Amino acid sequence: GDSVTQMEGPVTLSEEAFLTINCTYTATGYPSLFWYVQYPGEGLQLLLKATKADDKGSNKGFEATYRKETTSFHLEKGSVQVSDSAVYFCALSDVQGGSEKLVFGKGTKLTVNP
Amino acid sequence: DSGVTQTPKHLITATGQRVTLRCSPRSGDLSVYWYQQSLDQGLQFLIQYYNGEERAKGNILERFSAQQFPDLHSELNLSSLELGDSALYFCASSTGQANSPLHFGNGTRLTVT
Numbered sequence: 517g518d519s520v521t522q523m524e525g526p527v528t529l530s531e532e533a534f535l536t537i538n539c540t541y542t543a544t545g546y547p548s549l550f551w552y553v554q555y556p557g558e559g560l561q562l563l564l565k566a567t568k569a570d571d572k573g574s575n576k577g578f579e580a581t582y583r584k585e586t587t588s589f590h591l592e593k594g595s596v597q598v599s600d601s602a603v604y605f606c607a608l609s610d611v612q613g614g615s616e617k618l619v620f621g622k623g624t625k626l627t628v629n630p
Numbered sequence: 631d632s633g634v635t636q637t638p639k640h641l642i643t644a645t646g647q648r649v650t651l652r653c654s655p656r657s658g659d660l661s662v663y664w665y666q667q668s669l670d671q672g673l674q675f676l677i678q679y680y681n682g683e684e685r686a687k688g689n690i691l692e693r694f695s696a697q698q699f700p701d702l703h704s705e706l707n708l709s710s711l712e713l714g715d716s717a718l719y720f721c722a723s724s725t726g727q728a729n730s731p732l733h734f735g736n737g738t739r740l741t742v743t
Binding site: 550552557558559560561562565567605609611617618619620 | 673720722729736
């Protein structure tokens with residue numbers, strides 16, 4: 517079945533450091549890919565998405581490119597801030613048997629220190 | 631603010647009891663999803679409704695049930711509670727269109743003692 521694998525955390529960085537959170541997926545169809553972010557005490561929020569191969573999703577300085585050849589959707593940011601501290605979830609959406617299924621990775625906790 | 635409202639925010643109850651979690655979706659959204667988030671299992675999909683009908687089922691236990699009402703709000707019923715049911719329960723909503731993003735509520739934290 518469909519699955520999403522994220523790099524295990526936690527990840528700790530200093531402010532202005534470069535961030536990469538790896539995400540790979542397995543899917544039977546042609547999924548859409550998402551990154552969600554969860555700030556402390558809150559629900560998940562959509563950060564960015566890409567719906568087809570080679571699409572780049574971007575938002576708030578974060579970017580991820582849909583790489584079909586490597587089945588990856590790695591999240592990157594050139595210069596992180598303390599306010600980026602949160603848990604990041606990679607997810608895929610695939611249509612199976614006529615219904616859409618959304619599958620999440622286990623999440624990667626990011627802590628950014630001043 | 632996602633527009634998705636979940637009540638209550640916190641719930642503490644004893645083993646063997648039954649509780650009901652409530653969710654009001656974002657205005658205009660027809661689809662409601664329930665997820666369980668625990669430290670060891672991550673985010674687990676439980677069930678999805680679309681316009682009052684069950685659309686997809688995930689890892690939902692037989693002790694759990696849900697429904698979506700004509701006004702589109704949803705309830706998740708958890709019965710014969712066990713210690714292992716302690717978790718954050720999230721509701722999310724979407725338009726139900728393919729690839730539409732989910733909008734999550736802030737969750738209900740359930741503690742079973």
